[in-house]
Amino acid sequence: MGLETEYGVTGRLADGTVISPDDVARAMFRPVAEQYGSSNIFHPDGSRLYLDVGAHPEWATAECTTIDQLAAFVAAGDRIIDGLAVKAEGSLDFGGDGATIWVLKNNVDSVGNSYGAHENYLVGRDVVIKRLGALFLPFLITRQLICGAGTIARPGAAYPDIDESCFVISQRADHVWEAVSSATTRSRPIINTRDEPHADSSRWRRLHVIVGDSNMADDSLRLKIGSTLLVLEMIEAHAAPDGLELTGSIEQIHTVARDTTGRAPVHLDHSVTTTALAIQRAWCDAAGRWLDKRPEPDEGKGTPTAQLKAIHRLWTTVLDCLDSGDLTPIAGSVDWVAKTKLFDAYLDRGLTLGDAKLARLDYAYHDLRPGRSVLQALTDRGRINSRVSDSAIQAAIDAPPPTTRAAIRGRFLRTADRLGAPVTVDWMRVKLSRPEPVAVELPDPFATESAAVDELLEHMARHFPAQ
Template sequence: MIDSAAGALSRRIMGVETEYGISCTTADGGRIIPDELARQMFRPVVEEHSSSNIFTPSAARLYLDVGSHPEWATAECRSITQLLNHERSGDRVIDDLALRVESELGTGARVYVFKNNVDSIGNSYGCHENYLVRRELSLKKLGLALVPFLITRQLIAGAGKIYRPFPGSPSERYGTGFCVSQRADHVWEGVSSATTRSRPMINTRDEPHADSERFRRLHVIVGDSSMAEPTFALKIGSALLVLEMIEAGFPLPEIELANDAAAIRDIARDHRGRTELPLAGGDTVTALDLQDRYCSAAEKWLGVREPADGSTPPEELTRIVGLWRRMITALDTGDFSAVDTEIDWVIKRKLITRYQDRLGSGLEHPKLGQIDLAYHDIRPGRGLYYALMDRGMIARWTTDDAITAAMDTPPQDTRAALRGRFLDHARAVGAPVTVDWMRLRVNRPEPQVVQLGDPFASEDARVDDLIAYMDAHAAEYGPTS
């Protein structure tokens, strides 16, 4: 039965957390180890805030994660393009930190920041998606319904990479080749409350960052970081639509795979989606067929879906499903020309194949590894992704102006607007404050705390009172710099 409240289901809060890889070469050809480089990058943050874990003027979270990975967690967003703009603004903020270190080190130093998901020795770092769902939904059941889609989503939205096996790795049996996904070899089960020990595709730890009686947070940790803007839109948009259909009871493939981890690894090495996936009941289905079924369902869903104000516009979702269908067709026919400026792994494989032909070599050639990595360099004017985009070889979804605006301006239709306003005022009067996703606290002279349990609320009289409290005590905070 289809939920009659389908319109309410499209009212969604989303966010993305991106971890970055970093490296540095000095003028004399030396290197700075990642731990020291990370400390240097975050030194101005710590000097200003006495912490390497802060909320920025755009209401995003910037922090230094385990393993010396800078991380950017977007503010709460309502639509896909809004989320894209705020995710891309994180690239700019992180690169600004890298540029400052280069300036300090002097001429010839190079700091590299890579938006990818695996380093040269096989360690993986993530790109996590967050979707707000209703509390009454069972997160485990929801997760199990999503897993077959997520396992096969890499075909339409993977980042791609040259895979070289590490001795003892579960994927050693595959040998060197091109994978459509960077994260596929680094997840171990479908649904779990763990994050690093077993690294599931969906994390079920109950941490909603909202009113826990009303909301849950669906935490997806299987996806690749996206460089191409259309790839990001398709990755998020397809997941959003499948989630909506599950919540609404809209007809979807009822699939239980026999082995989630084995399936995702096999699919990563099949550029046509022909991999036969064993089902729990004994039959098989191909990865391409599964994605085709989800795409067909999404095409029908768009015909009955009732959009909510502030959510992703129907015409944008139509554009996403159109790209999804073109990618399905490309996988089916083997002709990727209709998507080779929009999907990361297709763009990258085309580029690597061209260089392979020039070099007359296999994928083991070190030049090809350099190209693979350089694609993920986030520095405009240096990174290979930006060079291709400047030549019209990678399509856009948003604009530079929209990304620039998102660096300092929170989404104005979510709780982020309140956090951003509070932080702006605290900086203006020099008030000592503490902020997290749900709480705003003025620390002096007497602690004043407001808890924001509704992530959709962009106005709140209690926040007005906090700001008035800061104004009333501004003289006690001292001059601001």
């Protein structure tokens, strides 16, 4: 599994002049382009760092096999992206004195542009995509209840259908209009079906989920990924609960986003009407039964059952709180709940959701910069749970996951950098460009060693003595 995160950027000069996102992004990626000759690279930890369309820096984590691993590599990306912003603030692009850059890990800007946090899961090629979609869609439509990032929706380009400001539990929900499609931008679907497995296509497919929010709270990220892993495992094992199929309209995802109680109606197949909370409860209960009999994966081949049981306990707690209406116990775990608690203090003073102060607070929650980040301030005060240590994040910056082919990719990149060898890599292959092109494919995402790559490294060492 892996996660792709797009970031929003903006900036100001010392005199208050606004710096365009294009100029901010170019300044951030200038040292990357100078070092590697491209603004689209693979980092030595096996992840992909690049400048996406629309001036969005993007970090796509290396392939990970556990939730703990993935959480660390997501956090590593946040630090690396913010580090690029820090360097850009003092660069000659802005005179070297007084530029301030904001990097926001959110999903919608003030003029209606939406950018995503795409999830990637490896599933067996024998899974029928139509059946998977029918079972998976009701879960994804309602998953925002347990891990949405939340935002204040304001009348305008981003939310043309509302007359006054309101709170929504998901930033991405209103920007999704299809269930399953090969598109990712014009008509955003919940599940992207473009068949790019990035692995042996006879064995696996890559399930590309593009409906989720970018999470700031560590528990929200873990709950998003862990609950989805459990649902996919149950579908593959034919252990999914009955009666939760959906093949029709998914526009009710917008209705679910506007209801913080979880009791918004959801219409399933066969004229069945239920609620968002009931769908999540059905999947959560089924996951508890699945975990009692789940085969433990081989070491390095998947998330241990103990990690998933911890996710299941959190999932149950969140649903219990939603059911009771007392959200205080989960304010440190669920992004949208944490935000409502922040906003309530201002609303009690007579402000409204349309007030500019709350808009600034909404964005500040997603600021990556220590010292400015509202999320970091809440974490430091013990109000937001954090389970990723600084040492785990630094380890993820320094080295790839040892349990996937990212370990091979990282070793290849570090060796090439030491030798000064001209190379290119992508998710499935590594390549030496000269003196004659030599490429090695890596179709197994779980492979951590490759004799062919070892031979290529020896070949590189002969032609490019260490510098």
